[in-house]
Amino acid sequence: MIKLIQILIEGALVGLVYGLVAISFVVIYRASRIVNLAQGEVLVIGALLLWTFTAGMKAAGWEVPLIISLAMTLAACIAFGLILERFVFRPLISQPAFAIFMASVALLIMLRGTAQLLWTAETRAFPVILPEGAFQLGPFLISTPLALGGLFSVLLAIGLHAFFTRTRQGLRLAAVAEDHRTAMSLGVSVRSAIATAWILGTVVATAAAIVLLSGRVVSLEVAHIGFKALPVALLGGLESIRGAPLAGILIGVGEALAMAYLDPLTNGAASGLLPYLVMITVLLVQPQGLFGWKRIERL
Amino acid sequence: MLPTGIHFESYAAETRVLKTRRSRVWLAILVAALLVAPFFAGAYLTGIASEMFITLMAVYGLYITVGMAGQINIAQSAFVGVGAFAAAKLSGYGVPVFLVIPLAALCTGCVSVLFALPASRVKGLYLALTTLAAQAMFPIVIYALPPGWLGGLAGMPVEPLTVFGLDLGSPARLYYFTLAIVAVLTVSVFRIQHSRFGRAMIAVRDNDVAAEVMGIPVFKVKVMSFFVGSLFAGIAGACMAYVLQFVTASSFTLFASVWYLGMLIVGGLHSPLGAILGVLFITIVQESLHKVANTLMQLGAGGGGTLFALTSIILGGCILIALIFEPRGLAHRWAVLRKAFQIWPFPRS
Numbered sequence: 001m002i003k004l005i006q007i008l009i010e011g012a013l014v015g016l017v018y019g020l021v022a023i024s025f026v027v028i029y030r031a032s033r034i035v036n037l038a039q040g041e042v043l044v045i046g047a048l049l050l051w052t053f054t055a056g057m058k059a060a061g062w063e064v065p066l067i068i069s070l071a072m073t074l075a076a077c078i079a080f081g082l083i084l085e086r087f088v089f090r091p092l093i094s095q096p097a098f099a100i101f102m103a104s105v106a107l108l109i110m111l112r113g114t115a116q117l118l119w120t121a122e123t124r125a126f127p128v129i130l131p132e133g134a135f136q137l138g139p140f141l142i143s144t145p146l147a148l149g150g151l152f153s154v155l156l157a158i159g160l161h162a163f164f165t166r167t168r169q170g171l172r173l174a175a176v177a178e179d180h181r182t183a184m185s186l187g188v189s190v191r192s193a194i195a196t197a198w199i200l201g202t203v204v205a206t207a208a209a210i211v212l213l214s215g216r217v218v219s220l221e222v223a224h225i226g227f228k229a230l231p232v233a234l235l236g237g238l239e240s241i242r243g244a245p246l247a248g249i250l251i252g253v254g255e256a257l258a259m260a261y262l263d264p265l266t267n268g269a270a271s272g273l274l275p276y277l278v279m280i281t282v283l284l285v286q287p288q289g290l291f292g293w294k295r296i297e298r299l
Numbered sequence: 300m301l302p303t304g305i306h307f308e309s310y311a312a313e314t315r316v317l318k319t320r321r322s323r324v325w326l327a328i329l330v331a332a333l334l335v336a337p338f339f340a341g342a343y344l345t346g347i348a349s350e351m352f353i354t355l356m357a358v359y360g361l362y363i364t365v366g367m368a369g370q371i372n373i374a375q376s377a378f379v380g381v382g383a384f385a386a387a388k389l390s391g392y393g394v395p396v397f398l399v400i401p402l403a404a405l406c407t408g409c410v411s412v413l414f415a416l417p418a419s420r421v422k423g424l425y426l427a428l429t430t431l432a433a434q435a436m437f438p439i440v441i442y443a444l445p446p447g448w449l450g451g452l453a454g455m456p457v458e459p460l461t462v463f464g465l466d467l468g469s470p471a472r473l474y475y476f477t478l479a480i481v482a483v484l485t486v487s488v489f490r491i492q493h494s495r496f497g498r499a500m501i502a503v504r505d506n507d508v509a510a511e512v513m514g515i516p517v518f519k520v521k522v523m524s525f526f527v528g529s530l531f532a533g534i535a536g537a538c539m540a541y542v543l544q545f546v547t548a549s550s551f552t553l554f555a556s557v558w559y560l561g562m563l564i565v566g567g568l569h570s571p572l573g574a575i576l577g578v579l580f581i582t583i584v585q586e587s588l589h590k591v592a593n594t595l596m597q598l599g600a601g602g603g604g605t606l607f608a609l610t611s612i613i614l615g616g617c618i619l620i621a622l623i624f625e626p627r628g629l630a631h632r633w634a635v636l637r638k639a640f641q642i643w644p645f646p647r648s
Contacts, residue, residue, distance in 0.1 A: 035424050037431075091623040097423055098371060099622050102564060105373065105557055106618035113611025227435055234428065269443030276432035280417060283429055287421040 002139050007256050009140055015252015016150035017212055019245035021229035022236060023157060024204035029238045030164060031173035031197035032190075033097075033180065034089065037104045039205060040226020041111035046206030047126065047218045048119050049076045054127040066129070077206055081198035089194050094180040115220055123219040130214040149211030153245050156204070161241045173197065177239065231279035237292025247290060251275055302641055314493045333478060337471040345470045351582045352477040353538045358562050358574045359488045360531025365560065366568040367497060368524030369504030371427035374414065375559045377437035378529045380551030382407040382536020384441070384449050387546045390458040397462070400480075400537045407533030408526045415525035419518050422507065426521075434553050441548040454547030457540045473542055480538060484531060488571045491527075500524050561618045567628025576629040581617070585610060 021043065028036050036042070053069040053076075064072075088107060092100050130145035164170040175183040176193040184190050209218075212225065232251050236243025255271050262270035288294050307313040317323045337345045357379050364372045385403040394402070414433040418426055441449055449455060460467040460476065467476050491497040499520045502510040511517045540546050558581070566577020592606040621628060639647050 035428075088619060088623075095622075095626075098369070099626060101371060101424055101427060102560065103619060103622050105560065106615045106622070108615075109554070109557055109561075109611045110615030110619070113608040113615065116608035117605065117612065227431070230428065230431070234425075267443040267445075269439050272439040272443075273436055276436050279432050280414075280429055283417040283421050283425055284419075287417075287425055 006140050007260050008253055009142060010146075011253040011256025012249045013143065013146040013150050013252070014256065015232075015248040015250065016153045016245055017146065017208065017248070018225070018229050018232045018252055019236075019248025020149065020153035020156070020208040020211060021205065021225055022232040022244040022248055023153065023160065023241060024201050024208060025229060025233040026236070026238060026241050026244050027160060027204055028197045028201040029233075030177050030241065031200065032089070032194040033177045034100050034104065034194070034197070035238070036107075036201065037101070037226070037230075038108035038111055039201070039229065040223035041108055041115065042202055043205040043209050043212075043226060044115055044218070044220060044223045045080065045111060046073070046077060046202055047209035047213055047222065048115060049073050049080075050206060050209065051124055051126060051218055052119075055125065066127075073206060074203065077202040078199050081200075081202045082195055084198050085191070085195040089198070090191055093190050093194070094184070112220065112223065121220055123217045126213040126216055126218045128215040129210050132215055145211065145214050152207070152211065153248075156207070157242050157245045160200075164241060169196075228275055231275040231282075234279055234289055235282050237289030239293045240289065240291035243289060243291035251278060254278065316489045330482075337474050342470045345474045347582070347586060349470070349474045349477040349542060351578060352474075352481040353535050353542065354559070354562070354582070355481055355575065355578045356484055356535035356538065357532050358559050358566075358578050359484055359571065360528040360535070361559050361563050362488065362528075362568070362571055362574045363491065363500070363531065364524050364528030365563060366570075366573070367492070367504060368500040368521060368528075369507075370415075370418070370521055370524055371424070372430045372525065372528065373427060373553070373556050373560060374430040374434040374437070375528075375532055376551045376553070376555035377434045378407050378411055378532035379536040379539065379555075380437055380441075380546075380548065381410050381529075382533030383540040383546045383551070384455065384536075385533070386537035386540040387455045387457045388449065390540070391455075393458070396460060396541070400534055403537040403540075404530040404533035407529045407536065411525045411529035411532075412522055415522045418521040418525075431553075434556055437551065438548040450547070454545055454549075457544050457546065459544065460541040467541075477538055477542070480534065484534065485571070485575075488531075488574075492571070496520070496523065496527075558614065561614050565617050565621045565628060567630030569627065570630045572633065573628045573630035576633065580629060581614070584613065584617070588613065 021039065024043070025036065025039050028034055028039070050069070050073045053064075053072045054066070057064060057069070084107070088103055089100070092103055130148050132144065134141050134143045135147075136142075164174060172183075172188045173193050173196060175186065175188050176190050180190050183193070208225075209222075213222065229248075232247045233244060235251065236245075236247030251274070255274055258274045259271040282289060301318060305319060312318075317326060336348070340348070357375055360378075361372060361375050364370050364375075382403045385406040386399050389399045389402055390396075411433075414429050415426075417429045421429075442452055444451065446453065460473070462476075467473060492501075499510070499515045502513065502515055503517055503520050503524075507517050510520075543550075562577035562581045563574055564577070565580055566575065567573025588606065588610055592609070625631065635647070
């Protein structure tokens with residue numbers, strides 16, 4: 001029994017990290033109607049930027065306090081988001097969804113190539129940003145960085161939800177997510193919406209990288225988390241920010257249970273397949289996810 | 300556009316792909332050139348050409364699913380992999396090659412239908428995500444199956460290719476083998492456009508709600524487009540298995556799928572000519588990059604990683620440039636050029 005609950009707790013905490021990556025998907029979709037397949041690569045770029053401004057600069061002889069490194073990473077993320085908006089997505093405004101989707105696929109390859117060219121494929125130690133270790137809660141052992149990260153993703157989801165539904169700026173973004181042309185004709189700036197979307201997306205992805213990698217190693221392989229978070233975003237609903245952590249918990253718990261009880265029987269395949277099977281089931285049963293918008297088609 | 304004075308008296312003449320005698324002569328010259336090429340090109344170039352033909356088969360399949368029916372498929376490489384593993388397994392049982400290729404294609408088609416089923420509920424982007432799931436699940440399944448079935452992590456050897464007791468192991472013979480198959484597929488892909496099924500797919504691509512109103516069974520057409528596209532992928536996979544003599548799951552990655560899609564986009568989504576031009580263009584770019592990188596490596600700069608990174612950046616750049624500046628691809632540029640040549644000395648309209 002204690003083992004089961006321990007598995008559930010760990011699964012839920014890992015799931016909240018997936019949820020955090022899923023939030024970075026949803027934020028971009030919710031503000032600009034772009035499904036960004038390259039989110040895993042964006043996360044890796046964020047992590048590598050942070051590595052450059054901490055360990056990399058230390059190795060080069062310019063050591064700066066952590067706060068300043070974080071601020072520099074934030075600035076770099078904003079610049080990165082603006083570059084993507086200006087050179088990739090601004091020319092594609094109001095193009096069919098196919099073109100925008102393919103642009104994100106092209107971006108995936110390009111970002112991976114760029115990361116490999118600038119930082120090479122070697123693995124590096126990621127700086128310790130969240131406190132290490134674990135604490136005891138009754139009979140259960142809980143990892144401190146994961147718990148802090150989970151708390152952070154729940155708070156972030158609540159905050160972003162308030163931003164998207166309560167503020168004027170957020171409601172404008174919702175209009176862009178509904179339809180580019182209609183939004184433009186109503187005087188909403190699609191350009192600034194897409195720029196905001198990408199800045200938010202890269203910043204949230206970098207935050208997810210901090211939670212995921214703090215004290216571990218960063219390599220190009222980390223980008224796989226993007227494809228794991230995609231089913232989470234779909235399950236929660238691509239338009240729903242509050243749905244992402246919840247769906248993350250569901251998938252994380254499911255994965256942990258599959259890993260503990262089904263993997264020995266299936267040669268380790270069950271936990272890997274589970275997120276994708278969930279994704280296909282969601283698409284078959286309720287395509288808009290748990291809390292997504294239902295679209296009605298007209299001729 | 301046609302030259303002055305060409306007109307048609309029957310529908311059959313109008314749907315013909317090669318409309319004038321001159322274009323038929325050009326095609327005959329091209330075929331003759333392809334037939335004698337191995338006598339002049341070295342083994343290296345012949346090998347690259349057969350590889351290119353195999354890629355072209357897979358991209359034809361993608362043209363049917365993505366270009367004609369408008370359903371995004373980012374798992375073409377996984378489907379090619381299914382074909383390759385099916386061919387490897389069947390050839391291991393001693394099945395002759397002219398049965399292996401159709402059976403491998405059929406296997407692949409059936410697998411792809413499983414992932415096309417969500418088309419009953421979702422469309423567009425969401426359907427693309429189910430193919431992404433197919434791509435992600437493919438290696439997990441292959442690795443987890445017992446090694447006796449599909450080779451597991453190590454991979455599977457393929458029996459050498461023999462047709463009627465004739466060994467087709469040499470590069471030149473493999474070239475003719477792949478050329479023959481790609482010729483058959485080229486004819487069929489050009490014909491599909493004018494068939495009832497092809498027109499139904501184009502209607503679904505242009506507006507699926509309107510197509511449904513007109514009485515086209517949209518769901519069936521979507522599933523069929525995946526099935527037919529994967530038949531091509533399966534044939535490509537079987538050929539690849541025979542050419543490489545060994546299959547592992549690690550050669551059928553998401554990246555390869557994206558390469559296939561990239562070739563189609565750069566060439567032009569809306570005609571089979573686009574598939575041909577795209578494959579040709581990207582192969583040339585890739586090979587010249589290899590040349591440049593080899594020279595650089597001999598001079599002592601960079602390594603394999605840099606080469607891979609550069610190819611990724613250039614391919615991604617090609618797709619983005621094509622999407623932003625010329626969504627109709629090289630095929631459209633070719634049509635413009637041809638028209639300008641035909642109506643010279645008059646200016647282009």
